[in-house]
Amino acid sequence: MGLAGAYLAACSVGGGDETAAKSALRAAFSQPINDLDPHGPSSVDEATLLAGRLIYDTLVRRNGEKLEPAVAKSWEQPDDNTWVFALRDDVKFHDGTALTANDVKASLERVKAANTAQSTLWATVTSVEATDETTLTITTERPLGTMLVNLSLMFILPSAKMNTEGFFAKPIGSGPFKVESFTPADELALTSTDHWSGTPKLKEVSLPYLPETSSQITALRTGDLDILWPVPPDQLRELEGVEGIKLETVPSYVYYFNWFNCGKPPFDDPRVRRAMWRAVDVAGIVRNLFGEGAEVMTAPIPSTVFGHAEQEPYTHDPDAAKRDLAAAGLGSGFSTSLMWFSDTGPLADGLAQAMISDWAKVGVTVEPRNLEKAEWLRRLNEKEFDMELQTNTVTTGDADFTIGRLYDSAADRMGYRNPALDGILHQAHESSEESTRSDLYAQACKIVWDDAVGIFPAALISTYGLRSTVQNFEPAPSNQPDLRGVTVG
Incomplete structure (x- = not known):
């Protein structure tokens, strides 16, 4: 069934059953939900976490x-x-x-x-x-x-069933909504349950995936969607001032990073990594591409996250980048590659191409590899990449989730190893004193930043587009909104 047809069948919008219209919600996140296993390979994937908050x-x-x-x-x-x-x-x-x-x-x-x-x-x-x-x-x-x-991130599954074959095609949780049907990268259909915290106001929630931004915007404008997020910055003008639509923004936990594979040449040399950062006009790209939809990063985590400590910015300096490359024995430049998937975040393709263009100006030829999400994830987990661009969500709002989880040598997420950083992270992991942890993460932020483990260009401002009939909705900085109290009038 097509998007509009499924919506009308579920909600009878436009002259149908008024009760049904008020009990069903269609909400579209910009990324596809590929997996409902909250412990598996997609356990920190934004879309899997979004579903997990509702089901478990x-x-x-x-x-x-x-x-x-x-x-x-x-x-x-x-x-x-x-x-x-x-x-x-x-x-x-x-x-x-x-x-x-x-x-x-x-x-x-x-x-x-x-x-x-x-x-x-x-x-x-x-x-x-x-x-x-x-x-x-x-x-x-x-x-x-x-x-x-x-x-707060560890989802509870039924021990007797969670390892049975096919369980995650229609998993059982104890959350406020249960799974009615699930087609990966297409649609997740949920119905409310008698939850211990209270029965949700909505009877049905459908989370369809619409791969084209234009389709997302059209569906919200016509009422085939009730909520859409995040709205790409370059599409805000399509929704501003439109009758029946309201926009709500929140500084988010979501940010872009471009990781280097620090375990293989030439990115095992921090001089090369710093040169790549200096070659990119980060401030100009963020300003011209995202406008008010993002801010330039000042640390390896967004300023909204506990543990953030502002760092000295890398100045855009192509000449210095060339000198750094020459010092590393790459004065004639080199060839490498960058992988990403388009739906990782707003304007991902534009961000990738802008960086590739800037690198070309210092003699670095970068092959663009825009992959399907599943293949991108496989290569990421296997470290089969030179550079990789993605958004990341500090879903707990705490630096440990990102700095502590990703940059410890034992995690080996991008081939970077630093025993001094490991010691700092272990201390922060163990301490329950917020002031101590804040000081330690300030040290960790400086190390990751100065070693240029990646380039950290943009922290995103999440904009939610809602039909005016949606009430009691609170935008979430994690992109994982709580729908228990939402109503559709």
């Missing part, structure tokens, strides 16, 4: 800048290496079975063993014990100051 529960959840109880109603620390969580006794999975401490234990152990981007968050966990059905004890080999913020 966590022990702890973020509410603005605070962390609050969710499935865990309380917790205590008998000692620095031990956390004991008391669970609610009224949480049910979508099949009616009770969620118990054993399900949390199995889920955490599954994440830890998965060898994916989330696994490093749990590297220091030595044991997870379900003392009884509502008591969970987590023991670590050393203090884990980020325990609570990490748990």
Whole structure:
């Protein structure tokens, strides 16, 4: 069924059933949802996290800048290496079975063993014990100051079913919405459940993927979509002042980076990496391409994130870039490649081409490799790239999720290894004192920035386009909005 047809069938918009129209929502995120496994290879993928927030529960959840109880109603620390969580006794999975401490234990152990981007968050966990059905004890080999913020990302699955074949085609969670149907990279259809936090106002939520920006904008304007996000900066004029549409913006946790594969020549030489950064007119590109939709980065994480520390900017200086390349033995330039996928974020193709153009001016020929998302992800995980451009979301709002998770030598995400940085990150990971962690992440930001592990061009401002009939919606800096209280009038 086509987009408009599916929408009309579900909602009877335009003269149909008024009750149905108020109970269903169609919301389109700019990236396709390819996978509903919150512990698998896509565990930190924005689209998978978006779906996970709706389908599954966590022990702890973020509410603005605070962390609050969710499935865990309380917790205590008998000692620095031990956390004991008391669970609610009224949480049910979508099949009616009770969620118990054993399900949390199995889920955490599954994440830890998965060898994916989330696994490093749990590297220091030595044991997870379900003392009884509502008591969970987590023991670590050393203090884990980020325990609570990490748990806001650890989705709970039913232990008896989560490893069965085909489970994630229509997974069972305990979140406010359950899966009715899922076609990867096409559409996720959800219905509300009697959740422990209260039944959502909406009865149905559909998350279609529309690959063309023009189609997204048209669907919002005609009412075939209720919400669209993020609206690309170059498309805002198509929606500003349009009757029946409102725009809401929020400084986001989302930013662009261009990683170098620091484990292979020539990018194992920091002089080459710094030269590549100086060759790019970052400020000009961000200003001309994004306008008010982004700001120039001042650290390896956005200014909205805990742990951000402003750094000295790299000045656009092609002549200095050429001198740096010559000092590294590359005075005649070199050839390399850049991979990305178009839907990683707004204006990704334009950003890639602008950087490639600037590199050409200093003698570096860059082959553009615009890939399908699945192939891009495979190459990223296997480190089969020279440079790679993507957006990243600091989904927990804490520097540990990005700086601590990605740049530790053990993570080996882009071939960069720095024992001094490792020591700083381990201290920050262990401390529960915010002032101490802030100081440590300031040191970490400087190292990553000065070593030019990547180029960090733009922190994005997320703009949500909504039909005026959508009420009680709060834009989320993580791009993972909470839809429990949303209504459609």
